[in-house]
Amino acid sequence: MSQRSPALFVSFIVLAVVCASFALLPAAAQQQGPQTNLAALTLTTVTDWEAGVAEGALVTNNAGGEVRLADEQREGSFVSPPFVTDFAFNAVGASWQAEVPEGTRLALEVRVRDSERDDDAAAGWGAWQPLSAIDATTAASDDEGAFVTPAVLAVPATSQALQVRASFASEIERASAVLEALTLTYLSTAPPEPIFATGLPRRPLLAGGKTLTPRPAVIPRTDWRGRAEAAQPLRRTPRSLVLHQIDAEVSSATSLDMVRALASYQLDVLGWEDLSYHYLLDAEGNLFEGRLGGPTSLVSRMAAGGDAVHIGVLVPRDGTPSPTAQGVLINLMAWLGEAYGIDPMGTHRVTGDPAATDRPNITGFTTLIDAAPERTSSLDELVPQLRLLTDQSTVRARWYFAEGNVAEYSQRLALFNPTEAETEATVTLVRPGDTPVTSIVRIPANARADLTVNTLLDNALALPAIVESSAPILVERSMSLTTDIDGGPGITELSRVWYFAEGSSEGTQRTFLLLFNPNPVNVQATLIYMQRDGLTFEQDVQIAAQSRLVIAVNDITLPDGSLPLLGKNFGVQIVASQPLAAERTMRFGENGSGLHTGRGIATLARRWYFAEGTTQGDFQMHLLVLNPNLQPANVTATFMGPEGETEVRQFAVPARTQLAINANAIIPDLGVSSIVTADRPVAVERSLRFNDDAAGTIGTGATVPALRWAFVDGRTSDVTYYLCVSNPDRLPTTVTVDFSFGDGAIGSQSIVVPAGARYTMAVHEIYPDENIVSAIVRSTRPIIAERSLFPGGGVRGGSTNLGIPMP
Template identity: 45%
Template structure:
C-alpha cells in the first residue's frame, strides 16, 4: 500500500519479494510529504522535474507502511539526467513513522532488469535495520546548466522479508571445490545451499575463461545478520530483477566468512555486469574500508583465484566496454570498469594498489616441506635460493612441538640466498618439522650438523600418500628413524612395510595427528636387519629417513645422514656422486617392492669415459645391496640403474671408519638445469659438485654459476664427454 502509515498490528511477512511503493503517475507524485522546487508534468503519465527557473528541488514521499518487518529493499527507476544536472535517490527506514533513521543512497550503475535495458536498478538489495516496517523515499534534483533538469519518470520499491538463521557460525565449511589444484590453499567456503540461497532451477550458465577479478561492495557496515541479507539479495536479483542467478561468484562478510555465490563457480559467465567482461565477481559486505578479518579473507581468496585461474595479481588485461577496448587491472574495482557505478567505496578504491601487492605476496608459488627437524641435538639451518630476477617474499613456518608454530619472514633478492638458523630462534625441542613458502619459485635446503658429521638435503615439494626408501639398517651400530609429517588438517594413518635383503617383510602402523610428525624407531620393530621401506598413508604426508651410525654412536652423537623418500618408482635412476677410493665405502641400494622379480642393470661411468655394467635379479619385496668397492675398486664413478620394472634406488657412501656418511635417492632423468640452495667453502668446509653425462654420444658443456655471499657471481665452465663423470 502507498500512503500515510496507518496504525496496524504485526502481520506475517510474505514468502518472497513484494511491491511496496510505486511512484509513476501524476496522482502518485502528488501524494508527497514534501515537494519543493519541482513540478509534475503529464509526459508518460507523470514525470517529476525541476520547476521553471529552479536549480534545485526535493521530493519526499509520505511514510510507507509495510505492516510487517522488512530486512531489505530494492528499487527500479526510469530517469533522464542530462549533462549539468544530477539526481540523487535516497531511502530511510525504521520501526515507526517517527523513527526512520538516516537517509541512505539508492545508487545505480550498470545493473538493469532482465527484460528492460532502459530501466535502472539498484544492483544489490539495500539492507534495513532490524524491526524496520516503515520507509520513506527522497529524490534530490540539482542543475548547474541553464534551463536543464533531471527527469524522474517512475520508481518502484520492492520489499524483501527473508528469515531463517542469522549467523554463519556452525554452518558447514568446505574447501572451495573449483579449479585445478594449487599451492595457494583454497579458502574454506559456506556452500550455497548451506546459507539458504536456493539454487535456480534448470540453470545452465554460459561458461567463461576468467581473465580478471572485479570487486563489489554490497550492504552496509552495520549489517549484523548476513544470512537473511544474502537470502534477500538472492530473492531481489532473481525474482525482482529477473536475473538467472546472483552475479557474484563469492561473497565475503565483515567477519571474513566466504560464501559460495553464483552457480557454476568462477567459470560461470556474468553477462549482466562490467560489460560482460569475463571476470570473477567478488562482493564484500560493507560500504567503507574492509575490517581486518574481511581484508585477510579477501587476500586469501584472491590469491587462490589468481593462481587457480592464471590471473596475475599485478597484471592487466584488455576489456571491451561500451564498444571501446580499454586496459584494466586484473584485480579491479567495479568502478574501474563502470565509472558510473557507485561501488566500491572510495576507501576500498584507495586500498586497491596495496591490495594487489598483498595478494601477490600472499600467493604461494613454491612450498617446501621438511619432516626432519631437531634443534636440541642438531645445529640446523634452512637455506633458500631465489633463482629469479625479482625479490621473493619467504615465510619460514617452524612447527615446533609442542606448539605454537613460529613464523619468520624474509625477502630474498633476485639471485640471492637467505639463511635461517633455527637454533637462533629456539633450541629446546627435538621435534620441529618446517614448511617454507614463497611468492616466487625458490629452492630450499636444510643443513644440519651433528657431532663431527653433517647432512644437507633439499626439501620435499609435494606431499604424497606413498613413499619408498631403499636404504635402511639396524645392524651393528646403525640406528634408522622414519620421520612422518602430516601437513593435513585431519589425522592420517600410515602403514609401513619393511622389506629385508632376504625377501622377508615386517609391518607397522602409526597414526599422525594434524600438523604433527611421528618418529618411528625402526630398531624397535626390526632389529639387526638391512632393509628397504614402503610407507602408504591415507592422505598425503612427507616422509624422511634419518640414520645415526658409527663406532660409539648414540642417539645424539655419531655419524648421520638424512634423506627424503621417493614418491615415484622408476625404471631408471642416475647418480653423479660416487667413489670407491680410500677411505670411502660405496653401496647402491635397489628396492623391488613389486610382486614380481625385477631385473636390474647397474652401469658405472668413470671420468675417462669407460664403463662397466653388472646385472642382477631382485626377488619380489626384496632389497638388493651392492658393495660397489668390490665391483669397481678405487675409482670415482657415476652410476646408472636400469630395471625392467619400476624400483627405488639410493647410493650410500661411508668414510672415516664408518663415522661419517651420506645417502640419497638418485635422479630419475638427466636435466639441463640443476640448482642448489646451500654451498660453503669458508672455514673448514670443502664442497664438491659431481657431474655425470649419461648421453654417450654427445659432449655436455656445463656452466656452474655460483652466487657468492658478497653478491657477486662466480661462473665456472667445464666440458663433459659423453658417458663420463666429473668432479668439480
C-alpha cells in the first residue's frame, strides 16, 4: 500500500502551458518596483525523461512518462541534461508529481553554473543542492501526489544553466517511488548593480501592545519589495513561533535579492495570497517585514504551523545563524512572546486536534512535519538554546530611578524575586556624558538581594538607574543621610505627564525636580508651578538624550535677577514631548538634615487612600492636594482611627492651585488612615514631619485598594518597622503577611481588620534584629498597605512608602 504525501502542489499545468519538451516560459513583464524575471522548465513525457541519464532507474510510458527504480534495484538515479536559460538567474524553485510508497525514498537535487560548456560537460558546476518538499498546503489540496518547494534556493546571480538529479532508494523488494512530472522555476531579481539591505530604512514594529522588551526594527515591505500592496489577512492570535531555515548562502550584497525572489516565487509562481513568512532574517541581522498584516495574520498555506508566527532565517543548510543574526532573532522572539503572551519555555496544544500532544511554543518547522533526518535543518538543532536565550532576553521587569547620588547619600537598591527560580537583574547606572556602569545581581527564588551603589562608584552627583530582569522582580531604592532616610519603589512606566502635589521653598525647605530621559533623543518639557495662593509660573526645559536634568526650584532666576518661587508653596505639573521618569527630592531642617524623595504621580484620580498617618507626639501631618484643572474642585477628607472612628472635612480648591490640609488641627494625637475624594481628578500626597521638623516623609496615596501588596526593603536591626493596613471596605477582612529574611527563613502573621478601620503591625517587635525583611501582604478583601521605617526609633529620621500592588 502506498503512502502519499499531503497535498503540496503548485499547478505546473499553469507553468507548463507550452507542452513541448523542456518548454521555456517567457520572462515576466516589467512590474512596479524592482523587475523580476521568471520562467520554468518542465519534464513530463517519455521523451523528456529519456533525454537524461538513468542509472539503476528506468523510464516507462505509464501516465505518459515517468521514472522509477529498475527491477531488482534498491538504489538508482536520474540526471537530466543541462538546461541553458535565456537569462541569468539567482534563485530556483521546483514542483513535482510523485508517488512515494512507505519504505521508499525520492530525493531531488539541483545544481547550476554560469553557462553550458560544450568542451567539458562536467566543468563549472556547483554542488548539488537538495530540493526540500514540505507540508505547504496550496489551492490544489486535493492532489495527493504533488510536492512543492515553498522556498527558493539561492544561487549565484550569474547562473545560466541548471541540471536536476533524482535519487531513488527502497527498503522493500520491487517497490519504488515514482516521479511523474517535474517543473523547475528560475527567477532573476538581481539588479545590474547590487542594492544593500543595510541601506534601506528601518521602522519599529507597530503591532502588539505595550512591552518592556524592545520593539525590533524591520525593513518595511514597501521598501524592500518596491511596491505598495494591500493586506486582507485572516486574523488570529498567535500561540507559537515557528522557525524556517531557508537554505541560502547569501552575502550583504545578495540577501535583498533573495528576499525579493522568495516573494516573487510564493506570490507569482505558487499563486499564494501572500508570503508565508511573517519576518525574514539574513546573516547580517537585517530583519525584513514579510507577510502583510503583522503577526496576527494567519498563514493558511503553511500546514502544521498552527496559529503561529513564521520566521524565515536565511542560512546555509549545514550552517548556523551568525551571532548578529541570532541576536536579532532572539530579540524578535522575545518581543513577540511578550506582546502575544507566548512563553518561550512553554508549550501549547494545537487548536482543533484533540489527539495532538503539547507542542513547544518555539520550534523548528522541519521538526513539526516529522522530516526525515537528512531534511532536518541545523537551525532546528539550535532551537533549545534559542528558547533559553529568548526567555532570558524577555524583559519582564524594568524599573527607572531618576534620583541617584552617591556623593551626598548612601544609596542602595533592594531587589526582590517573587518567582520559584533564581534569576538575574541587570542594573545600569547612567552617567551623563560618560560610559554607563552595569552590574549583574543574582536574586534567589522568593528572596531579596541588595546592591550598595556606593561600592560601585563614589563622588557621582548624577546617577539615574535602570534595572531590568527576565523575571517579574520588584525593586526599591534607599537613600540615606546620618539624619534621615527615604526611598521606595522605582518607576515602571515612563510618562509624558507627571504631577507633584508637594513642593516648597519656604524657610529651610529646598525642592529639586529630577527629570530622567532614557530616550535616544532630546526631550522638551514645560513645568507649571501652581502655588498655594493661586499664582502660577511656567518654565521650559530641555533634557538631553539618555541624561538627567536637576531643577533646583529655589534657584530659578528671572532675567531681572529675581527668584520667582523662593519662599513659596506649590505643586507641579510636568508636560514633556516624550515619556520620561520624574522624581522630586526635598531637603529641609537645619543644614538640610531632613530628606524625602520619590516618584511623581502619572495619573490623576478622584479618590486617594492612605493607610499611614499620625498626629501623635511631635508628628505634623498634612494632606497636599493639587488641582491642575481649569475649574475649582470640591474635596472631602475622611480620617479613620484604629477603632473605626471617623472625622470628615470638606474643602474647595481653586483652579490650578495647591491646598494643604492640616490633619493635626482636625484629629490631634491620633494614628489614622485617610481617604481624599474630589469631584475632579486631582493629585494628593501626605507629608509627615517630626524631630522638630528635622526629619520627614512624603507618601503618595493609592487610587485603588488591592488584594496583595509587596514591600521589598526593610529591616528590624536598629530600625522600628511598622506595617499599616487600612480596610476601606464595609466588611472585616483577614490580612496575612508573609515575611522573608536574609538567611532564607520565612515567617507569617495573620490579623483581622474591622470594616473602615486600620491596623498597625509592629514588625520589629515580632521579628527583632533582622538585617533583611521583605513582606507580601495578602487580604481577603481589597485593602491599602503602607510601610514605615524609623532608624534608631526615629532619631535618625524615617521613611513611609505605599506598597507595590501585585496581581
